[in-house]
Amino acid sequence: xxxxxxxxxxxxxxxxxxxxxxxxxxxxxxxxxxxxxxxxxxxxxxxxxxxxxxxxxxxxxxxxxxxxxxxxxxxxxxxxxxxxxxxxxxxxxxxxxxxxxxxxxxxxxxxxxxxxxxxxxxxxxxxxxxxxxxxxxxxxxxxxxxxxxxxxxxxxxxxxxxxxxxxxxxxxxxxxxxxxxxxxxxxxxxxxxxxxxxxxxxxxxxxxxxxxxxxxxxxxxxxxxxxxxxxxxxxxxxxxxxxxxxxxxxxxxxxxxxxxxxxxxxxxxxxxxxxxxxxxxxxxxxxxxxxxxxxxxxxxxxxxxxxxxxxxxxxxxxxxxxxxxxxxxxxxxxxxxxxxxxxxxxxxxxxxxxxxxxxxxxxxxx
Numbered sequence: 354x355x356x357x358x359x360x361x362x363x364x365x366x367x368x369x370x371x372x373x374x375x376x377x378x379x380x381x382x383x384x385x386x387x388x389x390x391x392x393x394x395x396x397x398x399x400x401x402x403x404x405x406x407x408x409x410x411x412x413x414x415x416x417x418x419x420x421x422x423x424x425x426x427x428x429x430x431x432x433x434x435x436x437x438x439x440x441x442x443x444x445x446x447x448x449x450x451x452x453x454x455x456x457x458x459x460x461x462x463x464x465x466x467x468x469x470x471x472x473x474x475x476x477x478x479x480x481x482x483x484x485x486x487x488x489x490x491x492x493x494x495x496x497x498x499x500x501x502x503x504x505x506x507x508x509x510x511x512x513x514x515x516x517x518x519x520x521x522x523x524x525x526x527x528x529x530x531x532x533x534x535x536x537x538x539x540x541x542x543x544x545x546x547x548x549x550x551x552x553x554x555x556x557x558x559x560x561x562x563x564x565x566x567x568x569x570x571x572x573x574x575x576x577x578x579x580x581x582x583x584x585x586x587x588x589x590x591x592x593x594x595x596x597x598x599x600x601x602x603x604x605x606x607x608x609x610x611x612x613x614x615x616x617x618x619x620x621x622x623x624x625x626x627x628x629x630x631x632x633x634x635x636x637x638x639x640x641x642x643x644x645x646x647x648x649x650x651x652x653x654x655x656x657x658x659x660x661x662x663x664x665x666x667x668x669x670x671x672x673x674x675x676x677x678x679x680x681x682x683x684x685x686x687x688x689x690x691x692x693x694x695x696x697x698x699x700x701x702x703x704x705x706x707x708x709x710x711x712x713x714x715x716x717x718x719x
């Protein structure tokens with residue numbers, strides 16, 4: 354098949370979950386013999402990446418228009434291609450892009466849409482944006498040939514609110530342990546002597562709460578807050594406003610450096626309150642991290658009893674103290690449980706097989 358992936362910032366992944374998803378899925382589909390084109394918002398020095406065709410198109414750098422504008426122009430470009438450049442099937446990411454799945458269907462290209470979590474709950478959106486997301490949730494159940502949810506909790510939400518059945522396919526996890534420690538040296542971190550947080554620096558991901566919870570902790574360990582966000586400068590300024598020398602906030606770190614941080618941390622803190630299955634969480638679990646997680650339905654679905662849940666800032670401080678007070682054997686039990694859970698539920702090759710079957714079924718029925 355020739356497959357298009359639209360609605361992300363593109364690959365190589367250097368932003369968030371959908372970009373990681375696009376890279377992992379696209380490169381695996383290419384390895385299986387398919388042609389894949391990923392529409393990107395950032396130019397790459399090469400026209401391909403690990404066998405995946407990269408199609409750069411311009412966007413509008415605006416918090417509310419970036420995703421919608423780029424997906425719109427990507428859709429127009431994809432629908433206008435003929436001959437060997439024409440795709441057999443398209444995979445869209447993000448429920449906000451539901452409206453744009455209509456055009457490819459009208460031109461004979463079947464479409465699947467991964468809706469992600471309930472995006473309208475994010476604090477960064479104004480009333481108009483939340484209304485767009487609410488409308489897009491509904492359109493997600495009508496316009497694409499199939500829509501996909503990555504968490505059972507999100508599947509249940511769409512069934513209860515819209516009486517619509519989605520196809521559940523989870524995210525996968527890159528669980529490779531990095532033996533090197535280059536980025537640790539750059540950041541002044543010692544192996545197994547730091548708490549790690551990785552996410553976009555936005556209010557609903559609670560990095561400020563994590564920092565404040567850690568600063569209430571009297572210990573010699575450090576906290577590495579890793580992440581950035583293009584339209585949250587004022588909030589990030591508040592996160593960075595710390596006088597605690599134990600706190601390290603270097604911005605976004607990707608690739609090998611990101612894997613090194615997850616491979617050598619003492620514990621991983623997951624504080625995201627909105628969304629479905631978060632790749633950073635399952636990757637931390639798959640690398641055998643001791644996980645402290647905000648107790649939401651979606652996070653509990655991923656972690657289960659393989660991590661330590663908390664409810665608020667004081668609860669996180671208490672869990673950090675508990676983690677430090679545990680014996681090595683107690684921590685090892687949780688770490689082993691996390692690894693087993695990821696291997697059983699979040700294997701990238703199994704995820705890719707499910708998407709390959711979905712896209713093949715759609716292409717065959719076009």
